[in-house]
Amino acid sequence: MIFLNILFESLMSFFACISFAILFNAPKKELLYCGISGAIGWFFYALLSLFITPTMATLVAAVFVTAFSRFASYHRQAPSTLYHIPGIMPLVPGTAVYNTMTAALGGMILETYSNILLGLKLAGAIGAGSILMLALPYSFFEIIPKRMKKIKKTTLKR
Numbered sequence: 001m002i003f004l005n006i007l008f009e010s011l012m013s014f015f016a017c018i019s020f021a022i023l024f025n026a027p028k029k030e031l032l033y034c035g036i037s038g039a040i041g042w043f044f045y046a047l048l049s050l051f052i053t054p055t056m057a058t059l060v061a062a063v064f065v066t067a068f069s070r071f072a073s074y075h076r077q078a079p080s081t082l083y084h085i086p087g088i089m090p091l092v093p094g095t096a097v098y099n100t101m102t103a104a105l106g107g108m109i110l111e112t113y114s115n116i117l118l119g120l121k122l123a124g125a126i127g128a129g130s131i132l133m134l135a136l137p138y139s140f141f142e143i144i145p146k147r148m149k150k151i152k153k154t155t156l157k158r
Contacts, residue, residue: 002050006043006046006047007043009042009046010039010040010042010043010046011039013038013039013041013042013043013090014035014036014038014039015035016038016089016090017034017035017037017038017039017086017087017089017090018031018032018034018035018038018086020034020038020086020089021034021035021082021086024085024086026082026086027078027082030076030078030082030083033072033076033083034082034083034086034087035086036068036072037065037068037069037072037083037084037086037087038065038086038087038089038090040061040064040065040068040087041061041062041064041065041087041088041090041091042061042090042091044057044060044061044064045057045058045060045061045090045091048060048061054118054122055121055122055125056125058091058093058122058125058126058129059125059126059128059129060129061091061129062088062091062125062126062127062128062129062130063129063130063132063133065084065087065088065091065129065130066080066084066087066129066130066132066133066134067133067141068083068087069081069082069083069084069087070133070134070136070138070140070141071141073141074138074141074142075141075142084130088126088130091122091126092122092123092126093118093119093122093123096115096118096119096122097115097119099111099115100112100115100116100119103115
């Protein structure tokens with residue numbers, strides 16, 4: 001039952017990311033991949049948050065979103081930010097920021113600091129996960145390296 005709930009949430013994340021991509025005028029032919037990026041991120045976040053802390057789950061989900069966006073960027077010949085920005089939107093700590101403001105306006109100092117720290121940790125995890133994948137060379141994301149294609153062509157000619 002929990003797994004079906006995670007799949008349903010991932011489907012809703014898919015549609016939310018498509019809507020977000022439409023808002024930012026992404027090309028229509030790339031909307032499917034923008035949605036897949038968000039669904040992948042939310043799937044891994046929701047699945048891993050059952051077993052590890054939300055910060056670590058966000059880090060791993062950001063790694064998967066960035067890896068998918070780089071992979072799609074390479075194979076679709078489009079900028080990786082086209083897939084990356086809608087993909088990380090479900091991971092953004094909006095609830096932590098909202099709870100921070102609510103606690104601050106309510107005069108609850110300790111809860112305010114706790115929520116600020118949580119929001120900063122989640123935002124830092126998104127940034128760190130993105131940097132981990134962005135540090136890899138662009139050629140890492142091709143399935144069959146160009147050298148292998150050349151080798152296959154030369155062996156077929158003989």
